[in-house]
Amino acid sequence: MTLPRILDSAGLSAATTTPLGGGTYNSVYRVSAAEGEFVLKIAPEHQQGLTYEQRLVSTEATFCRLASKVAPVPEVVHTDDATYLLATFLPGEPVFGRDVDRPLIRRQLGDAVRAMHEITGPGFGYPQLGLHGTWTEAFLGMYGAVLADAERFGVRLPTADLTRHTKAFDEVDMPALVHFDLWDGNILADTGLSGLVDGERAFWGDPVAEFVSLALFGTIEDDPDFLPAYGFEFTDSARVRLAAYQAYLYSIMLTERVPRGSSDEAFERVITDALTRALGVLA
Template identity: 80%
Template structure:
């Protein structure tokens, strides 16, 4: 931490641990130059296949997204840590003091701006990019299923190859955050921030709607969709179900390296996974 703060040129520094992080260690940094957030990557922590060099991915996300949406600006980054500006507002999760329709409309507009950013290929940037979204996503699914086998997690069968025509429709690699649940959305009077972009990838914008309506149906969120300007097709619904199945498979598998023993939460995830697989059947 000291090395990073010196390299960033900060003075009169105090640091305070921040809760909520499930992968990186996170700290609030107060300095003469302002308020910042410092993320430090774990050392040799067991994880999933895609959970490598996530600091690099988040730095890339912030560099690109901060130009078009309320996203932290990078102050300093290397392979081990990321120092970024602290955004105003607090996470929306669990709050009743926000104008929800207004916030969701603003969130839809911000997410649309993210998705207008186009990448050089498809997939996770830290793992190497693919020429097609179909190839990238099927590889992502295979990887998490291999992770599940490695950690002894029983996942139901998921064969997406009969739906490849739906994935073939995606011909532009958009910037997808893929973790925009309410805990990573900040608000004050309105939307003030989108944070924790470490799990971002280049792919189908429809994938974003999974975490935006975690365990629910985004088609019920008319405020978000009107802000975004999105209308679902049958093919998009198939892809959405596949992305739900992918994320819920990740959430089940990562419980092992993270040491989670919450049986009720596991039931919630498995029920949501079953619903997604029902759409794909």
């Protein structure tokens, strides 16, 4: 559906659009209309991506419908649950690269993420791909899929045998709503936390998986503000699971560089080093 037809079907009047940067999969626009300010995401018609990159608009719509009840997340305004999503525009700017009151924002973030993780689902995994009865089955399948994607795109990845750690994964018995992309670019703030955006990569799974992007290339245990506000204490098995989720995300980041045409060798080394550290924990 074309941009004018989407805006018309949403019932917006006198609408104007401005492309927004930062999107790596969908096309993203800010929409200004008589009815208010919105964000519109339109899925690509033909883009070769990773296995899980299917119907991401549907996943984000599901995430927003649920998480907006308990956290500063955009509300769904209009969607076909397949190709586009119109959502409310949240105030603030991404905290990435900004001089902000970080301790305050991290404490508020801990509260918001804990509330989000209290939302539970009917099964484990990516909702757009079909759910599993156990987290162990779901996550081993997710990790296996990205390894298959890497082979398909000719990316050589160091890997780990995660089946050695199934007891740790078996401890997860409740499918929590996990955003899985909460790096500083997707956290908005003005005088305090004002938004968690871009929930298109969400899944039902282990809340510990959230801690990867929340401390990208580092460790959440070094954050003196987030964890106390969230209310979590690490165990040895949780550290093993965190390392596995780090290995998963960093494998995704290295693999997706090929279909996206990225050529930043310095950034690739940063990702590779982080992946190597995570695999060292799993060895």
